[in-house]
Amino acid sequence: MTEERLSFQAEVSRLLDIVAHSLYSEKEVFLRELVSNASDACDRLRYAALTQPELSAEDPNLKVRLLVDKDARTLTVADNGIGMNREDLVENLGTIARSGTAAFMKSLEGAETGDGKKDVNLIGQFGVGFYSAFMAADTVTVLTRKAGEATGWRWESDGKGEFTISEADGLPRGTKIVLHLRAGDDEYLDEDRLGGIVRKYSDHIAIPILFGEGEDAKALNSASALWTRSKSEITADQYKEFYHHVGHAFDDPWLTLHWRAEGALEYTNLLYVPSTKPFDLFDPKRAHRVKLYVKRVFITDSAEGLIPPYLRFLRGVVDSEDLPLNISREMLQHNPMLAKIKAGITRRVLSELSKKAKDSENAAEYDSFWENFGAVLKEGLYEDYEHRDELLKLLRFRTTAGEDLVSLEQYVARMKEGQDAIYTISGDDLDTLLRSPQLEGFKAKGVEVLLLTDPVDEFWMPSVGVYEGKPFKSVTRGGADLGKIKGEETEKPEEKAPEGELTDLLALLKLTLSDAVKDVRKSERLTDSAVCLVADDNDMDMHLERLLKQHKQLNGEAGKRILEINPSHALIKRLAERAKGSGATDALEDAAWLLLDQARIVEGEALPDPAAFARRLASAMEKGLA
């Protein structure tokens, strides 16, 4: 039979090099990874056999076996699951498909220490799937035959850049991973040692993991799905290991929820909230990855409609007693039972999150959840009207009042006398926001402003509109209404330009800037800066407009803005004095354009005519220096 020699993807070679040279003390995790793959392969066959029973008919009892050959010094992890054909082998065992491994590689980019130590610790943290076999083996042979196919395949590699593939006759269905152990790794030939590792990491696996061949081979695990056991029988470590397995995750769960719904519909849930952000959290598909089982049979990990998209960070298992076993993945979506399960899960998860949010003694704990998943949860505010009030209570914000995260309830409780709106400002990052001139008057009066940096804020806020009767209002839009608010004025108001002069200046600015602005007016919100831009009450928020343009959702010219000037600013006072009755002069016209361009720059907007700006600035500087 001809043998083909193929190269690993470059990243795989690099990964294997690290794996092979690691002196990782917990290298036993390789077994966890291989057993996990074997159990997944059995789950996939069981599902496929629901519609094609012939796939598993010849050997229906799915199991994983650990086999040792002390003379040959090999450890074999064998399963009678779905198996792989040639394409599967090349695709799965030659490239980096799994997200965890890709994340591991990425983390290495910043962590190369030279002695390889840091890298090695990361392997334990991430787990690198199949490739971790090379931690204990210098050569790995994979013998596999895919369910329903006649040809079997042999894959082999010493992990040094290449692998070979050839046809192999007489293989049973499923996959055997044969590890030719490295010198010094004989412990992985010992039944007790292997049993210990299986109990430590893989006890929750629902199918039997047996030691040895034959009918009376000894089971090393309990072989009952973890979620079917009662809570009192499950240790914290077992919950955690299961989370790692089911969520393909490497962190500790932030929250573990295990409950059984009884009544008209029966289903068991073991759901986790991660403590770190999964890598695909903001993938446009917004898919969740909770696994759906029906009576312990794995159906899919992409059941649309099982978990609302705004809870897509959940990981874990839902096992229904009532859904039909032979339901196709396509039919699932329209099944009314699924909608009921989703409603039950949503209710429960939100109520658990509310408990955590109310626990003010452990506020930092809820804050860490919020930092990870707050932006996703906010999507529920416009997608799930039914739970809007509950979700509003879960919100947390950065504000101008300090470092702490603040709830809407806290914000409203400290609103100033005469303040009737919840003030907000949105932008790309906190630092830029905090420097916004539009905030100056609010800061001076001690009026708190919510700082919004998630793009989703632009969508939920208009859709929600009010909280406890108080409208949300952007400080970069409309009038500032600061006059009516009784604040804690810290400094005495500065002397302003006289009204008459100011009127002349405003007239001159309007005349000069003409179509470039919607209006020019005196500002209530500026204390330090000379000018700023704001949007008119009914116009689109400036940040939203920029955001939509960036994403090519909005074409054409930018909406016109209102230029506000600060009557107490020295520059404005000087200009007002000059503008008094004198009509437009070139210098004043230049100043008008410079003021507008300055406001645009502070706002983060591109200048329509940077050359003209540079020319005017140079001329003003020249006069200033003369």
Ligand SMILES: Nc1ncnc2c1ncn2[C@@H]1O[C@H](COP(=O)(O)OP(=O)(O)OP(=O)(O)O)[C@@H](O)[C@H]1O
């Ligand atoms: N025993 C097996 N039987 C069938 N296919 C397997 C087996 N082991 C591995 N594979 C295939 O190889 C792929 C790569 O395995 P690997 O452990 O590297 O990542 P993974 O299990 O996909 O990762 P993740 O755990 O992030 O899903 C698997 O997705 C699977 O398709």
